[in-house]
């Protein structure tokens with residue numbers, strides 16, 4: 001049996017926080033191995049990256065999710081009792097509920113609402129001073145996803161709910177006030193949605209048929225039971241929160257258009273070029289760094305022993321930047337996707353494997369659709385300037401956005417665009 005390379009330090013949690021997205025890759029390069037062991041939060045942990053590692057990690061016979069996610073992530077980002085921590089038939093049942101929401105028609109409807117809202121907002125941006133795309137799109141997506149999901153949201157509440165959803169997304173890897181803001185935001189948002197689920201069930205807040213609210217509030221498990229209200233609220237937040245999080249990818253797409261201006265022309269009116277551009281944004285820019293699981297039962301792989309119960313982290317960012325899959329991974333080159341069939345374990349910013357049978361992101365198609373529409377809106381629906389600002393990405397921070405969330409000025413409606 002080969003000896004698995006190991007970190008010497010008794011605990012690497014601080015090193016992980018310091019190195020951020022590069023933590024696993026730096027060590028893999030140092031050890032000459034895509035597998036090594038370390039201790040995170042005082043717990044023995046195996047870290048993996050690369051395509052074969054992703055294929056291993058998404059094998060449900062070898063890994064489980066129960067108790068894998070650190071509590072600080074559950075208390076902020078994901079909530080407790082949701083689909084992310086389920087295994088086996090319980091997971092399959094809950095995941096089928098999510099996938100039933102993601103029909104092509106529903107994705108198109110969300111996209112249409114998004115485009116309409118974006119084109120309406122251009123008028124407000126035209127008269128405004130600097131516009132932070134991240135903040136502005138956070139509010140826009142909050143309005144749009146609530147309308148789409150059947151969740152009533154008075155205009156006076158948009159700012160508050162958008163701030164809560166952002167706080168949850170920004171909290172898991174943070175220390176201090178940013179982390180506590182995320183916990184408080186989750187508490188408040190869950191309270192709001194638990195109450196809404198209850199009112200939907202008793203008929204005082206009816207949900208449109210087929211909406212996420214209706215599907216989740218009425219979902220029955222294999223034994224015919226409704227989900228407990230609190231869990232239904234967690235799952236509804238598993239739709240609202242990540243749709244709002246697409247604003248990060250849109251800010252990254254705007255940054256990529258700024259850094260690679262030749263692509264502005266190429267993506268305008270060219271669906272294939274837009275698709276390649278969006279895939280490269282998802283590959284290149286940092287989003288979720290890692291996915292966590294536990295070894296279900298002991299096994300050996302590539303000469304290394306994986307003991308039962310051991311926590312395993314798959315480096316999503318490092319796999320998207322692995323030179324064996326992506327030549328010159330540090331270059332932003334959308335054309336790398338031309339004529340390339342990407343298999344389910346190579347491009348994994350939203351997890352790998354199968355959407356139904358595994359933990360791959362339920363909202364991946366929806367994310368890609370919104371991003372493509374955003375790229376079209378940024379290039380064909382409006383003109384704007386990007387003033388001098390700090391555009392550096394901080395790979396030690398999650399989210400690793402530019403400090404001002406990418407600010408644009410002098411927004412104008414494109415001359416050939418009809419008012420919304």
Ligand code: HEM
Pocket residue numbers: 083084085095098238239240242243245246247249287288291292316349350351352358359360361362363364366367
């Ligand atoms: C903003 C862009 C998004 C990113 C970067 C992202 C990323 C991810 C990642 C990394 C996972 C976990 C994969 C794993 O555990 O192996 C995941 C799971 C999930 N995502 Fe997303 N996601 C995004 C958008 C969305 C959207 C728009 C939705 C729903 C509308 C969504 C719903 C979910 C759900 C329900 C799961 C849990 C799946 C399961 O455990 O079976 N995500 N996502």
